[in-house]
Amino acid sequence: MTLKNNIFLLKELVKRDISSRYKDSMMGGVWAFVAPLIMLAVYTFVFSMVFQARWGDSGTSKTAFALNLFIGIILHGVLAESMSRAPTVMQQHASYVKKIIFPLWLLPMVPVISGTFHAFISLSVLLLAVLFFQGLWPWQSLFLPFVFLPIVFFALGLAWLLAGIGVYFRDITQIMPMFITVMMFMAPIFYPASAIPEEYRNWLLLNPLTYAVEMGRGALFLGQLPSIGAYLIYLGAAILSAVIGLWFFSRVRKGFADVL
Amino acid sequence: MSSDAAVSIKNISKTYHIYKSPMHRLVNVLFGVQLRKTTDIHALADVSLEINKGETLAVIGRNGSGKSTLLQVLCGILEPTLGDVQVNGRIAALLELGAGFSMDFTGRENIYMSCAVYGLSKTSIDQRLDSILRFAEIGDFIDQPVKTYSSGMFVRLAFAVIAHLDADILVIDEALAVGDAYFTQKCMRFLRDFKTRGTLIFVSHDTHSVISLCDRALWLEKGRMKLLGDAKSVSEAYISLLYQERDAESGELIAEGHNEHAITTQGEFGTGDAQVISCRLLADSGTNLVLLDRAQTVTLEVKCTAFKDIEQPILGFFVRDRLGQPLFGENSLEWAKGWQTIKVGQKQVLRFTFAMPLLATGEYTLGVALGSGTQEKHVQHHWIYDACAFKSQANPHLTGTIVLEKVAFTAQVDDAKMVLRCDSESDLHG
Numbered sequence: 001m002t003l004k005n006n007i008f009l010l011k012e013l014v015k016r017d018i019s020s021r022y023k024d025s026m027m028g029g030v031w032a033f034v035a036p037l038i039m040l041a042v043y044t045f046v047f048s049m050v051f052q053a054r055w056g057d058s059g060t061s062k063t064a065f066a067l068n069l070f071i072g073i074i075l076h077g078v079l080a081e082s083m084s085r086a087p088t089v090m091q092q093h094a095s096y097v098k099k100i101i102f103p104l105w106l107l108p109m110v111p112v113i114s115g116t117f118h119a120f121i122s123l124s125v126l127l128l129a130v131l132f133f134q135g136l137w138p139w140q141s142l143f144l145p146f147v148f149l150p151i152v153f154f155a156l157g158l159a160w161l162l163a164g165i166g167v168y169f170r171d172i173t174q175i176m177p178m179f180i181t182v183m184m185f186m187a188p189i190f191y192p193a194s195a196i197p198e199e200y201r202n203w204l205l206l207n208p209l210t211y212a213v214e215m216g217r218g219a220l221f222l223g224q225l226p227s228i229g230a231y232l233i234y235l236g237a238a239i240l241s242a243v244i245g246l247w248f249f250s251r252v253r254k255g256f257a258d259v260l
Numbered sequence: 261m262s263s264d265a266a267v268s269i270k271n272i273s274k275t276y277h278i279y280k281s282p283m284h285r286l287v288n289v290l291f292g293v294q295l296r297k298t299t300d301i302h303a304l305a306d307v308s309l310e311i312n313k314g315e316t317l318a319v320i321g322r323n324g325s326g327k328s329t330l331l332q333v334l335c336g337i338l339e340p341t342l343g344d345v346q347v348n349g350r351i352a353a354l355l356e357l358g359a360g361f362s363m364d365f366t367g368r369e370n371i372y373m374s375c376a377v378y379g380l381s382k383t384s385i386d387q388r389l390d391s392i393l394r395f396a397e398i399g400d401f402i403d404q405p406v407k408t409y410s411s412g413m414f415v416r417l418a419f420a421v422i423a424h425l426d427a428d429i430l431v432i433d434e435a436l437a438v439g440d441a442y443f444t445q446k447c448m449r450f451l452r453d454f455k456t457r458g459t460l461i462f463v464s465h466d467t468h469s470v471i472s473l474c475d476r477a478l479w480l481e482k483g484r485m486k487l488l489g490d491a492k493s494v495s496e497a498y499i500s501l502l503y504q505e506r507d508a509e510s511g512e513l514i515a516e517g518h519n520e521h522a523i524t525t526q527g528e529f530g531t532g533d534a535q536v537i538s539c540r541l542l543a544d545s546g547t548n549l550v551l552l553d554r555a556q557t558v559t560l561e562v563k564c565t566a567f568k569d570i571e572q573p574i575l576g577f578f579v580r581d582r583l584g585q586p587l588f589g590e591n592s593l594e595w596a597k598g599w600q601t602i603k604v605g606q607k608q609v610l611r612f613t614f615a616m617p618l619l620a621t622g623e624y625t626l627g628v629a630l631g632s633g634t635q636e637k638h639v640q641h642h643w644i645y646d647a648c649a650f651k652s653q654a655n656p657h658l659t660g661t662i663v664l665e666k667v668a669f670t671a672q673v674d675d676a677k678m679v680l681r682c683d684s685e686s687d688l689h690g
Contacts, residue, residue: 005379006376006379007381008376008380008381008382008385009373009376009377009379012372012373012376016362016365020364095359095360096360096377097337098332098337099337099355099356099359099360100337100353100355100359100360100377101335101336101337101351101352101353101377101378102360102377103377103379165286168282168283168285168286168289169282169283169286170282248290251289251290252286252289252290254289254339255285255286255288255289255339257332257337257338257339258276258277258285258338258339259282259285
């Protein structure tokens with residue numbers, strides 16, 4: 001199983017996955033931009049106008065809350081899409097499992113990659129909004145892709161794990177929405193990490209999102225970069241989780257055809 | 261595994277465990293331990309086989325004998341419960357019609373996808389595309405979603421793709437059966453050509469293509485290896501078993517069905533005053549004729565009995581093709597002047613010996629009729645439509661039904677003194 005031989009196949013699978021979402025809709029791919037735009041508009045209205053929420057203690061601008069929230073939601077979205085779709089991905093391609101010789105390990109990668117694709121579209125909407133409300137981005141924003149990199153690896157690990165479990169244990173599909181919501185609230189998405197009481201802060205670091213969201217905010221809003229050491233440890237943990245996920249998947253894969 | 265082997269399987273078994281809970285199955289796959297006792301279904305048991313590079317192997321057997329399971333294990337789709345599979349080379353499989361095609365996508369898109377699944381890059385698919393399209397001959401339909409395709413178009417597309425993958429090992433499961441004759445011939449030509457450079461593993465019910473295409477055949481019976489050997493002898497053994505069982509069944513039918521009244525079993529009729537007990541067709545070697553592969557003198561042997569005295573009995577037979585079209589037949593009136601009676605309770609063995617021509621490849625049935633009277637006025641006591649069956653295998657280029665024998669050909673040029681004489685090789689010494 002080499003990625004090199006299958007890169008064209010993976011590209012085709014992702015292309016199909018993304019295009020099938022907008023197939024037969026009149027505006028087609030425009031929706032990919034419209035959806036995050038509307039979400040951001042709603043967040044801005046609710047949190048800035050209705051709640052009049054302020055981000056952190058300092059006297060930040062009115063729109064800061066919505067923008068800070070949005071980057072958290074984008075990062076969460078990558079994991080959420082992978083986690084909600086991975087458990088059924090093998091069932092949906094049962095004929096690939098049973099009837100043809102197919103590099104099955106590619107299949108759980110598809111929701112991760114198309115989730116990342118959509119996250120980058122949302123990110124570009126966010127960047128425009130930041131430009132509009134706060135002026136030019138700090139140069140540290142160039143680091144943003146590296147904020148996503150570990151999250152993608154975590155998502156891959158989860159996708160392989162969940163796809164493997166999902167074949168044997170269908171209940172996982174029911175558990176996932178709850179789990180995704182827990183992940184959202186148990187990460188500093190609706191609040192800055194500094195708002196968490198000291199004694200709980202380390203617990204939240206167990207959520208892979210916590211560190212990524214904080215890094216993203218630092219790079220985009222505060223012009224801060226994480227320390228290289230901490231970042232590499234984080235990235236290493238992410239890669240390790242992907243490796244474990246793939247190991248698990250290739251191990252349970254042998255029984256797929258018997259179950260599906 | 262020797263270096264010549266393309267595929268080597270050792271003592272493989274495939275058992276389906278029926279688990280009470282899916283968690284038990286997950287634990288088993290992950291850690292190899294069995295939590296609870298399971299109900300087991302044995303799909304394959306202790307199959308060992310080595311297929312050499314460039315060899316062609318057929319797998320035959322009844323439905324449910326494990327043929328498809330074996331292929332799936334070979335392809336790595338199923339994991340064998342026990343045993344070891346080693347594949348040496350790139351393997352491509354056509355296991356089920358249209359499997360792996362996405363219905364909403366066009367034929368062209370599916371070509372790209374199927375080739376990509378095999379690991380081809382975009383440029384190498386681009387290079388093959390024309391050739392694939394030519395092979396498939398689907399025309400403008402190639403840009404229509406494949407859900408609009410007929411099954412014939414499906415198999416053409418699937419086969420065209422598989423023919424262009426440059427695989428070392430091809431695994432094909434019954435896929436040719438749905439194609440029209442023209443396409444089947446085309447596939448056969450491809451497979452014959454492929455044989456010269458690759459290994460072919462082929463499941464088919466069509467013993468003719470098995471014999472004409474394959475070197476060896478494996479006969480599976482209830483997941484076990486029943487016979488492994490050269491394609492012709494294994495196929496013949498397989499067919500003869502099938503017919504034996506069928507004859508045994510119909511034999512019981514006759515025995516049970518007898519009463520004073522007319523025989524009403526399906527495919528049979530008559531007064532029931534006399535009865536055909538058994539009927540077999542013997543080749544010139546004296547064994548049951550299963551496969552007719554050359555013209556020969558055959559003997560039809562009919563055992564009969566009577567429940568009343570039968571005066572002036574007549575025995576007739578007729579040979580029909582697969583469609584029920586009668587080809588030829590004869591009755592005993594002309595040939596058995598001395599045969600006067602069958603006494604009540606008497607058993608008689610009647611034999612017709614005649615020169616059987618070689619027939620076009622296919623299945624044939626032989627019907628027998630036992631009656632009494634004269635050509636003009638007679639009654640049927642027992643008429644059986646399909647008393648025996650046999651297969652014929654002739655040159656596939658034969659046009660028509662019967663292969664001519666003792667053919668000679670001359671060409672004479674008007675003014676020349678020279679006469680060209682060409683003899684057809686095979687049929688003259690008959």
